[in-house]
Amino acid sequence: MVARTTHTVSEAIARQVVRGENARTFGDLLTATVLFRETMSPQLRVQGLLRGAHETGTLVADSQAGGLTRGLVQRRAEHERIEVGEGSFLQMMRTMHDGSVNRGIVHVPVGGDVSAAMMEYMQTSEQIVTMLAVSTQFDDEGNVCGAGGYLVQLLPEVGRGPLMVMTERLEDFRNIDRQLKEDFSPVRLRDELLYGMPFTHLDETPVRFECWCSESRLIAALATLDRAEIKSMIDDGAPLEIVCDYCGKDYRIHPSSLRGLLQKS
Template sequence: MHRVDIMSDRPNPTGVCSVSQPSEIVVRAITQDGAFRVITALTTQTVQGVVSAQQVTGATAQRLGELVTGAILVREAMAPTLRLQVIAKDTAGRGSLVADAHPDGSTRGLVTLRGGETEIEVAGGSLIQVMRSLRNGAIQQGVVEVPEGGGISQGLMAYMQESEQVVTMVSVATLLDEHGVGRSGGVLVQLLPEVERGPLMVMTERLREFEELGAVLANEEVTADKLLDELLYGMPFTRLEESALRYACQCSQVRVVTALATLPRSDIEEMVSDGEMLDINCDYCGKAYQVPPAALQALLTPS
């Protein structure tokens, strides 16, 4: 039988393929003086699902968790109703990480390793590419380099500053334990035009405590709302809304056939002539699909 790997990346009208964990949330708020917009998220279960599906450990699992969390925060900040993908490329060319965040709260990830490599790091000089799917089907994207001495948090801050022209502080962290991903979460703070010097000085000092977010997340009682309360302690704010988060893949049988339809006609004819069942695995979640020769033949018939 044929075996083909397909990376699913198109909208799926038929729903997600995997069973998701209980929902986590991302919370949006604004200070009452109009100085800061704040987004917080605890993403532990979502990241656990992504890391488990990709079967990665160590530094690669940490960086993937941070990228997934960062993608969720940036999507919520830029366009909560649109899909956002973030790609991080290893400086040494060992591979790349992908985080794919959807407006329904489902998020998935992908690790691509090259030439027998076993680990990916994202550090100064790595490239961060952010792609946003617009309602008209177009893709808006930007690419930045991670600052020297920085990581995913600093790379996303550079993107928000250079591509979106918004002064933004981003801090994401994924903690590992003996079982894999123990805790994961992040915060995002944007300076709004109404900010004054006094509140800015207070927030600057407060954010120093969140630069090393891992220490904050180590407290097992921390939630998205508690992150918000700690970050804005003493600052009156309005909690705007929350959105559910979960790990889930967007692949489906329909999407598999749709992806096959984009192959050259000669490739499809060759698969049809073999007369064998085609085995296809989703790169994101590993789910196996089978496409019978009759379905392949249908792709060769003009509609």
């Protein structure tokens, strides 16, 4: 599986107003989460959370069926670097069809990055030997000029010969910064990865930045507040101004719309 996520990553970075190393790690997490979802559960919503060491912050990638993808950067301080590596961990969450959430968590390997963390995750939580590399490249002005990655699962059924060839070859693709810097073509990367091997092109799926926030979703989220608090907002009568953390969209919600929350509970 190969993905080009340049526009998705670029837009998510712009909405979160994040730069430098944090932007790079955030971009990598978005791509890795898209690859994970497309491989493991294309029909489900998948969230990838990278918790920085020493409580430096959390990065969230959120992707659902159809390729809609958004993200969130939570930092303690605006310019602080979210530390990845020792002491940080990666959590993957899948929302199942019945609404339950399936989670798994791994420590980011020492000296590791998002690619290393996701490989560790696949190995320990899914018991599948996986090679994965993601990369986010920036131009001189700090804008994303290329983002993407690949994920290859080494299933024992292919037999020892091809498995060894593939394992050796993937060593050369542990880092794909070069491929991403130049005019990135997912097809070319796939052809390089699978050179000399018979393969079948299965499918192509879209991926794009899009937030699925809405007034009714925001109201539903307010249901976690306690009844007294909701009641006082309704009595107060002032419109609630809420900004979506993912996309920055502004909402003005009339408190009368909250009445339904009191009836349900």
